[in-house]
Amino acid sequence: MHDPFPLPASPWLSKAVQPFADYFSLTTLPLHIHEVLGSFFAYTFINIVVAPKVSKWLFPDRYPKLSAERKINWDVHVVSLVQSTTINFLALWVMFTDEERKNMSWEERVWGYTGAAGMIQGMATGYFIWDLMVTIQHVKVFGLGMLAHALSALLVFSFGFRPFVNFYGCTFILYELSSPFLNFHWFFDKLDMTGSKPQLYNGLMLLFTFFSCRLVWGTYQSVRVYQDVWRALHHRPAAATIHFDALNNATSAGLDAAVGKSAAPIHDGIMQFAGEEFVPLWLAFTYLGSNVVLNTLNFYWFGKMIEAVRKRFQPPKEQRRKEKAIATKITGADGKVRIDVDETEVRRRNVVEDEGISAIS
Numbered sequence: 318m319h320d321p322f323p324l325p326a327s328p329w330l331s332k333a334v335q336p337f338a339d340y341f342s343l344t345t346l347p348l349h350i351h352e353v354l355g356s357f358f359a360y361t362f363i364n365i366v367v368a369p370k371v372s373k374w375l376f377p378d379r380y381p382k383l384s385a386e387r388k389i390n391w392d393v394h395v396v397s398l399v400q401s402t403t404i405n406f407l408a409l410w411v412m413f414t415d416e417e418r419k420n421m422s423w424e425e426r427v428w429g430y431t432g433a434a435g436m437i438q439g440m441a442t443g444y445f446i447w448d449l450m451v452t453i454q455h456v457k458v459f460g461l462g463m464l465a466h467a468l469s470a471l472l473v474f475s476f477g478f479r480p481f482v483n484f485y486g487c488t489f490i491l492y493e494l495s496s497p498f499l500n501f502h503w504f505f506d507k508l509d510m511t512g513s514k515p516q517l518y519n520g521l522m523l524l525f526t527f528f529s530c531r532l533v534w535g536t537y538q539s540v541r542v543y544q545d546v547w548r549a550l551h552h553r554p555a556a557a558t559i560h561f562d563a564l565n566n567a568t569s570a571g572l573d574a575a576v577g578k579s580a581a582p583i584h585d586g587i588m589q590f591a592g593e594e595f596v597p598l599w600l601a602f603t604y605l606g607s608n609v610v611l612n613t614l615n616f617y618w619f620g621k622m623i624e625a626v627r628k629r630f631q632p633p634k635e636q637r638r639k640e641k642a643i644a645t646k647i648t649g650a651d652g653k654v655r656i657d658v659d660e661t662e663v664r665r666r667n668v669v670e671d672e673g674i675s676a677i678s
Contacts, residue, residue, distance in 0.1 A: 318415035320432030324351050343478035344590050345430060349439030356443030360396050364451070368395035379508060386458050391507065393451060393459075394500045400444050401496035408437050408487040417587055418484060426484040427549045428591035438477040438486040445471040466614055469607040476604055480590055482545070488538045489608075492615070494530040498523035502626075512629050520626040527622060531615040539608055546605060549596040 324331060324347075331347035338346040346353070369392060372380040383391060411418070411433045418431050449467040452459050474490075477483040498519055505516040 318411070318417055318431050318433040320348070320352075320436045322352060322436060323432070324348060330354075338478070343475070345435055345480050345483075346478040348432070349435050349478070352436055352439030353443040353446070356440045357447050360400060360444055360447045363399055364392050364396045364447075368392040371395070376508070383507070386455075387507070389455055389458055390503075394503050396447075397496055398500040401493040401500070404437070404440060404444070404490055405494050407440070408490045411437055412487050418487070421484055421587065423545050423548055424552075425587045426545050427482055427596070428480065429587040430480040430483050430590050431587060434483050434486055435477070435480070437490060438474055438483060441474045441486065441490050442471065442478075445474060462614060462617075465610055469610045472607045473604060473611070476600065479600075481596070481600065482542055482604070485538065485542050489535070492531050492535060492611075495523060495527040498526055517630060520629065524619075524623065524626060527615075527619055532619060535612060535615060539612055542608065543605060546596060546601050550598070550601055552595075 330350055334347055334350045338344065369380075369388070372391060372395065380388070380391065415431055415433045418434055421429055445467060449464075449471055452464045452467045456464055474486060477486045501519050502516065502523055505511065505513065505519065510516055
């Protein structure tokens with residue numbers, strides 16, 4: 318399936334990125350550089366311009382009063398909400414409509430390429446470049462865990478331009494199916510809707526999608542990619558036949574294509590950009606290591622997320638005992654007011670304690 322957003326006719330952008338792509342062996346990057354840069358600048362624009370203006374318009378009494386750090390976090394959640402909604406729709410569309418991708422063998426899942434899957438790869442890479450940039454700039458706000466997440470995700474998705482396991486770009490981007498609910502959970506806290514029924518229903522959907530998409534689906538697909546890479550590490554391709562007459566008559570551009578150093582196809586079909594069917598150990602360990610980091614963070618965050626959602630609706634036993642003691646000692650309308658204040662304080666403290674949980678993207 319072809320890229321639904323092909324590179325414009327002017328080749329200057331591909332030529333500009335070609336030396337970078339050749340140096341890092343990112344063969345298909347010149348075909349999708351417009352999607353990488355387009356998504357990066359789009360999310361930067363949303364972060365700097367759209368999110369603040371729309372937030373001030375929708376919440377004139379709330380957004381301007383946020384601290385500088387809270388505004389940074391708020392704007393990042395707006396970007397995450399837009400990105401996760403967009404990329405989920407596109408990835409699911411590609412997975413259901415790309416017949417070439419559906420019928421890939423294990424070799425094609427490792428070295429194969431389709432334009433539609435490359436489009437997902439490009440847009441995801443652009444977002445994770447933006448995510449890494451913002452996380453580095455505000456590491457005190459988001460923490461080292463988010464920095465590790467951004468770096469690992471960028472490595473995993475950029476390898477698809479070699480192309481290497483391009484097939485799994487759509488698969489692993491579906492982690493983002495839980496992100497809209499995570500963002501809404503965070504916004505409910507900032508809009509004084511902590512413990513409300515909308516946050517409860519959203520919290521249940523958050524836990525369900527996070528568990529289903531990141532832990533169950535993600536772990537299963539990780540096992541599959543481990544199996545494919547293991548086969549590739551032990552794969553011995555047939556020796557290639559070299560036609561010396563063709564080499565003598567070839568231009569320098571043709572030679573670059575012959576060794577897989579440009580975006581010119583060297584085969585036909587899904588394997589058109591596959592050079593030597595060989596996976597270096599460093600590539601396998603870097604990719605799989607990054608995948609392990611992401612999965613480990615997902616399991617850790619899921620535990621913290623359960624705790625965070627539970628705190629919104631189930632006060633700790635010690636606090637319930639205090640509230641019960643206050644209720645037995647004080648009577649009348651004054652007692653009701655004091656209990657309400659205490660409950661609000663408990664919720665406020667829970668929100669502050671769990672601030673970092675809702676930063677996951």
